[in-house]
Amino acid sequence: MTESRLIYLPLGGAGEIGMNAYVYGVGPEDDERLILVDLGVTFPDMETTPGVDLILPDIDWLAARADRLEAIFITHAHEDHVGAVAHLWSRLKAPVYARAFTAHLARMKMEEAGLDQEVVKTVSAWPETVEAGPFRVGFAPVSHSIPESAGLVIDTPHGRVVHTGDFKLDLTPGVGEPFDEAMWAEIARDGVQALICDSTNVFSEHPGRSESELGPRIEELVAGAPGLVAATTFASNIARLKTLAEAGQRAGRSVVLLGRAMRRMVTAAQDTGIVTDFPKVVPAEEAADIPRQNLMLLTSGSQGERRAATAQLSRGKYLGFELKEGDLFLFSSKTIPGNETSVLRIVNAFSAMGVDVVDDSSGAYHVSGHANRPDLARVHRLLTPKMLIPMHGEHRHLRAHVKLGDEAGIPGAVAPNGTMLDLTGAAPRVVEHIEAGRTYLDGAMQIGAFDGIVRDRIRMALNGHAMVTLILEEDELLGDPWCEIMGLPEKTRNGAPLVDALEAYLSDFLYRADRKTLRDDGKLDDAMRRIVRKAAFDEIGKKPEVTVVISRLT
Template sequence: MAPKTSPDRLIYMPLGGAGEIGMNAYIYGYGPKDRERLILVDMGVAFPDMDSSPGVDLILPDISWLVDRLDRLDAIFITHGHEDHIGALPHLWPLLKKPVYARPFTAALGRGKMEEAGLSRDAIRVVGPMTPIEVGPFSVQYVPVSHSIPESAALCIDTPAGRIIHSGDFKLDPNPVVGEPWDDKVFEALAKERPIKALMCDSTNVFSKSPGRSESSIGGNLSELIKNASGMMVATTFASNVARLKTLAEAGKAAGRSVCFLGRAMRKMITAGEESGILQRFPKSVTVEEAVDIPRGNLMLIVTGSQGERRAASAQLARGKYLGMELREGDTFLFSSRTIPGNERDIGRVVNQLSEKGVEIVDESGGLYHVSGHANRPDLEHVHRLLLPDMVIPMHGEHRHLREHAKIATDAGIQSVVATNGIMIDLTGDVPGVCGYFQMGRVYLDGTALVGAMDGVIRDRIRMALNGHVTVTMIVDEDGSALGEPWADMMGLPPTGKGGRDFVETLEGDLAEFVGSAGRKILADDDKLEEALKRVVRQVAMEEIGKKPEVTIVISRLSAE
C-alpha cells in the first residue's frame, strides 16, 4: 500500500518584522507539509544601537531556516524601497540566489545596492502593477498603495487555498504629492473577484486614534515656517521620503531660497526618482560648492540624519563644519520626521549640540511639519471593512502593536492570531493556527563580515564595554619554569585602585607571587595555568576597582631546540 501523503497546506511565517519595528522578512508556503513551495516577501534591516550591538553596522534577519530549505524557495518579492524592507538584499541574496521582483523605482534602488556589493543587477526583475507573476503555486500581483516612498505596493497573493493580501507599509492618502494615491476601488475589486482568506497587515500606528493625514496637508505649514525663518534654514527628514523632499524644496524655493541637498542617501533617492520618472518637475538645487557663496538668509539645506545618525549630515553639522557649511546662532533647524523608538538618545544629542550653537530648533510639533506614512487605527478598521477577510494576521510592529491589532480584528468578528518571528501559522482552514515554532536569531553586519547572534562576537564586545579588558603575558622556559614575571596590559579600566595604588603594579605583583608559589604541574599545563592566572586577575580587580574584567592570557613556551 502506498503511504498516505499529507494534504497541501498554506503557511505563513515571519523571519523579521513581527514583534519589532524593522528587519522585515516574511515567508509564504503552499504544498504538502514540510515540502511546501516557498516565496519570501522583503529582505530588510534594522539599525543598531551602542547598548545592545556596539560597533555593528546593520542588523539582518536570520534566514538560516530558509537556507536549509533553499530548494523549495521560488522567488523574492520586495514591496518598496525602505531600508527595513530592502536593505538586507545585497548582504543576504548571495545565500539565496533566487529571482527578485520589484517595481521600477524599488528595482532602481535595489540594483544600485547590488552593484555596490559587486553583484549582478540582473537578479532584480522589474514588474508593473496588477500584472500577475506566476511562481510555483503562487500568482502574485503588485497593488499600488500610498506610503512615504514612491511605488509602494501591497501584494495580492493567490494560492490554491485562497487569496492573501500582504499590505506592506501603507496609508490612506488620496494626494500623496509623489507616488500613487490609495484607491478603495482597487481593493474592493480584488475582494469581489475572489474572497480574501487572510490579510497580513501593517500595525505600526495601531495606537493612533485619529485618521491619518495626507502628505499634501503640510505644504502650507512648511512654506510659512521657511518664509519666516531667520538665518540659514536647515531641514532633515528621511532620505527615502521623496514626497517630503519635494515639498520641502518647493517651500524653500517659494521663500526665495536656494536649495542644497546634503547626504549621499538623499542624493541617491533623488537620482533614482528622476531616472525612474517618479519625480516630475523637481525643484532645481545647487551644489554644496555653490551653496558656500550664497548669503545665509537666501539658503536652505535639506540634509540626512533625521534619526541622529552619527555619520549623517545633521550630526556633523551639529558637531561643527560639514563640507564647508556651518550652523550659527540665529539659524533654524527643522526635524520634519518622527522619532523611531530607540533613537531618542541620538536625536537628543544632536538637538543639544544645535542648542549650544544658538540654533532655533523646530520639531514636527504635533503634525504641523510631518505626517506618518503608516495607517492609523481608523484607517486599519476601514481596510478590514473594505476587504472583509476571513482572518487578519498583524505584522510590522512590536508585540504590543500586533496584540492590539489582533484585538481590533477579533472585536470586529474576524479571526486573528499574533505571530511573531519564527511562529509558523497554518492558514489552510477557517481559523489560523500555530503549526510550528523555530528559534529566530539575527545576523549582524560587522564591518564587512556577517556575524551570527550566537557566535559570541557581540556578546564579548558588550562584556568588554561593560567590564574592560586585561591581557596577561607570561613566558615559560625550556625547563618549564617561569622566565621572569608576568606582565599585564589593560584597556577600559581605571589606572588606580584602592588608596591610589597603581592598578597594573598591584596586579602584576599578585601575579608574580602566584607564579612563584605555583607547582610544576600547574606551570606545565597551559589550561590549568591560564585558568589560575584569570582567577588572580579577577580577584585583584574586584578588590581594587570593583569589577571583573574580561581576561586574555598569553603563554609563550620556549623550545629546547
C-alpha cells in the first residue's frame, strides 16, 4: 500500500498577488483527500485582457478530483480570496466554511448567482474546529484590512500546518481583532510542520504601523480643508472607512457614502455586529441641501476602477455631486501594482479641475494590511515551523521570503502556481507540476486563457480588422470583391481610400486566378487573406486581421 503524504498545491496567489486558491491533500499518492483554502479573483486590464470582467483561477485539476474534495475554507472577505466562490462552486460542490462576516458576503454572492446559500457554513473562531476528512481546521483571528480575517490552523495526520492568510501585526486595529501573540504561541506549542505565509510586504524593511495611528493625521487634514472633502479607500477596509467618517464628523461635516461596494460593506459589518458605532451617514439624495463646505464624501474606486464613484467624479458629476476648485480629494490607500495608470488619470483629471489631491506618498494617511519584513521574521520565531512555504506574492516576493526563512534556519521552497509540494518530511519537496492557468469571466461565459478569444481580441485591437466578401457561381465571379474595414485609417499614404486600394489588389488576383483556384474555398480564403495583409502593409504599414466571406450561388 502506498504511504500517505501531505501535499500543498497553489492554483492561484503564488507568483502573483490576487486570485488566491490553495489545495492541501492527505493520503496515498493520486488518492489524497483534499481541501481548498480560498477561491478568489483578480482583475483584468485593457492591455492584456480587454473586455474581460474578472479573472478566475483555473480549477480543472481540482474539478477533476471534486469527489475527493472535503471542503472549501475562506480566510477573509477580500475579493481575491472569496470573489470566485459563486462562479466556480458548481464545479466543486463542497461545503464552504467561513467566519460570520465573510460567510455573510459569500452567501450574498451565492444568492446573486442563483445558488444555494446554505452551502456556506458559519464557523466561530479558534479553538472551534471543523472536521473535513483527515483534516481538522480552525480559524485563528488575525488583524488585516477587513474584519474577521483568520489564519487557518490545519491539523493533519502528518502534523500541524498554519496557513496565515493575509495578516499584519496590529495590536490596535480599530475594527477587527488585534494580533494575539499568546494565542499563536499556544498554537505553535506542540510544533508546526509547515508555515504557509503571506509574502506581500517582504521588501518593506520597517515594522508595520497600526491603523490607530492614522486618525489624528486624517482629522487634521479634514479639519483644515476649506471646501468639500472627498476620500477614497478600499471599500472592504471598514476600519479606515470608520476613521475617515469619524474625522469628517469631528470636523462638523455630514458624511455620504458613494458607491455600491462601499455601502454594501458597511451594511454587512453592521448586520453581522462587526461595527456598532459607525458614524451616521446621510443618503446622497438628502445631501443636496447641505452646504459643500459641510460635506465629506467617501467614494469607492481607490484603484481607478472606471465605473466606480471616484472615476465618475473625476469625469464630471456623480449622483449630483461635483468637485470644484479648492476642494480636497484624499487617496487613503495604496495603489496596487498595475493600477498606476488608471489612478494617475483620475489624479490629473482632479488637478485640472483645481482640486487638491493628497495621496499616500508621505505614508501619513494609509497603513498596509500586510506584515512587513521584520513582522514576518517575528512570526517565524514565534511559530518555529519545520518548513516555510511563502505564498501571496509575486515570484520575487516568494524568493525573498524563502531567503528570510533561511536566515532563521527554516528550510523553504519557492512554489508558484501549479507546483505541488510534499510537506511530509523535514523539508518541502517538489513532486509534480500541473497546468495552473487562468479562467476569464467574459460577460456571462467562462473561457480558458488558451482558448484564443482574448488573444484574437488583442490582435484586432492592435492591428485593426478587414472583412472581404466575394460572391461566385461555381467558378464564375459575380461582381468584384468588396471590403469593409474597422480600426484602420480610411486613407492610404497617398490619400486614396484604403478600401479602394485593397479591392483593387483583390480584383487583380481574382481575374488572373485559374478555375481550380476559384473552385477551392480554402485556397481562395488563404490567398485573399495574404493579399489583404500585404496590401495593407504596403499602403498603411499595418497588417490587419482579415475575415473572408465566400458565398456561392447554386
